[in-house]
Amino acid sequence: MLSRTTEYALRAVLYLAKSGGRPHTTQAIAEAVQVPEGYLAKVLSTLARAGVLNAQRGPSGGFTLARPPERVTMLDVVDALDALPEIKECPLRLPEHTPVLCPLHRRLDEMVTTMRRTLAATTVAELLAESVEPRACEFPPVAKPTVRGRG
Amino acid sequence: MLSRTTEYALRAVLYLAKSGGRPHTTQAIAEAVQVPEGYLAKVLSTLARAGVLNAQRGPSGGFTLARPPERVTMLDVVDALDALPEIKECPLRLPEHTPVLCPLHRRLDEMVTTMRRTLAATTVAELLAESVEPRACEFPPVAKPTVRGRG
DNA sequence: GGTACAGCGGATATACTTATCGTCAAATGC
DNA sequence: GCATTTGACGATAAGTATATCCGCTGTACC
DSSP states (O other): OOOHHHHHHHHHHHHHHHHHHBBOHHHHHHHTTTHHHHHHHHHHHHHHHHHSEEEOTTTTOOESSSOOOOGGGGHHHHHHHHHHOOSSTTTTHHHHHGOOOOOOHHHHHHHHHEEEEHHOOOOOOHHHHHTTSOOOOOOOOSSSSSSOOOO | OOHHHHHHHHHHHHHHHHTSOBBOHHHHHHHHHHHHHHHHHHHHHHHHHSEEEEEOOTTTTTEEESOOOOGOOOOHHHHHHHHOOOOOOTTTGGGSSSSOOHHHHHHHHHHHHHHHHHHHHOHHHHHHHHTOOOOOTTOSOOOOOHHHHHH
């Protein structure tokens, strides 16, 4: 339903929110949330461009949340990527379906709207708070001392 | 959100429901609902295999609805293709996320469930009934065109 | 049986999403 | 300045959804 890319982005944002304010590198996030590092790099860049994350280069750099978790919604993340379609006209472009959509596309539009509302109503902070009980959305331990370089 | 294939399928089913019980060929449907004929052929086959349509070969053959429109829901069509994901476990497969999902995926699962309910609650017959006229309670912001087609 | 119609199924092409890789540019510390 | 860290960006590959093509099979009618 939501793309894999969006799933990755949500996981990454949640991880950053949970891990406090200091920057985390792409590599660290990728290992923690189990997402291909090279691909995650692009996703994180997109989130930074959209203003959801801050990017900091150089030693002890990385990504941080651009706002406190209470002010980042799931919709912010979803919209940063490409996300939800707007159904504002019938794909057939029949004149009689504008501006009032035909019943089929009215239904579909309503579903999208409902999703938007749900996403907009849920902040990252809420997700974190809920995850205290039952057991948190823990991310796998990063036990392995990594060798530099990719892969 | 829903795939293009699903959109095609919904249009085709709606067309068949609207056009009465006699068989319609792939070509006729494709022209009517503006979908690439070769591709639609596969979609219609899938719908027939799923029991939503009946297929009849030979002269004056084609596709018909397998049940009266009152007993075909949008969900029947969507499910016939591949459609909505089931989010029954966290993609990270963390044991502590089963059987209770983490808050993130619980939200996503709820959204899918809501969509399913909406789709299941809407029959093809309802869509047809509504498409006769825009509902009285709706006031399009633009002057109404004189001629009105069907939806 | 023969012929025309229309769906069936496999092979192939195109487009978009997802993933990988290499090179560059900015930040930090010496 | 120079070396190192780390994100930015572009090119490319792999995978999946979408679309096209063509020969085959079942059906109706004569």
